[in-house]
Amino acid sequence: MRSCCAVLALALVAKASAQDQRAIVFMLLLYFVSFLAGCMCNTMKWATCEVTPGSCECTAMVAEKSKQVLNCSALIPKCFLMKAEVFRAQKGLSSRSGGKPTEHAFVDDDGVYDPDCEASGVFKAKQCAGTQTCWCVNSAGVRRTDKGDSGLKCNELVKTVWLQIQLKHVEVQLPLNETQVKTAITQTISQRYLLDEKHVTDVKYERESHTVVVDLKSDGSSDGDIATVGYYIEKDVKRMTLLRNASNTLTANVNGTQVDFESFMIYYVDEKPPTFTTNRVMGGVIAATVVIALAIVAVLLLRVSIHCRLGNLK
């Protein structure tokens, strides 16, 4: 079909006058160049995009010899992102893109594994590591049961309906106005992550501790994939943004002041409570504390190193 059209087009070009021919070739060239330039994946910068006749197809490697086709008009589902991330890590391709060294603190988390995804990018309810250990996850891909053997049953994918994200912003010159912080955060999140503002149900701000607490809620439908948004936010705060053509960090413009964030913690609330029997919650709190402590140390180190460098310049 396409080659027939091409032949037809060529025949028309052949019949046109020399001047028209030049104009047509120029237009085609322009079209092709602009198409090439536009064939990139804005929602995942590790993706590979190829111009195919009439379209632009972007993919990411998720396993040896296995490519996942991506829809770059939307955020890439968390399940695909995790698969691609684990694959990159195995290949020794770092996902880092500069910034402060907080990554190890987070990689330790129970959350990073090579997940099984549905074709739509939704997590499969049952996840396994190898053939022995399995567990059930929520729609955010986070374990919500004890680990069991391969006989474990996960009857349904329980929806994560509420994410609470706790951020701390870096030192700012002037105290920030609470209402302005809330507005700026809501706008930034909805614009940067293509999320309808209705899903940002609450933002709390505590000036003394620099803490911003954001509630994201969704009924679990794909238009409000809050788990994926949470993952993008986490990557941004860790200076490993997945977005192309975006600043490398989550920055909110609060009435003209650029506010940057330096620590990240996330709580998952599912439709049904999790069924852990072990004292995992306490472990989570300790892990989160360690993460925050590491982030603070990293910031201090960064300041010292900048200070030293500035000192050397003088």
Ligand SMILES: *[C@@H]1O[C@H](CO)[C@@H](O)[C@H](O)[C@H]1NC(C)=O
């Ligand atoms: C890609 O995502 C956009 C935005 O969510 C959606 O409108 C479109 O239907 C999706 N395309 C495919 C092929 O799924």
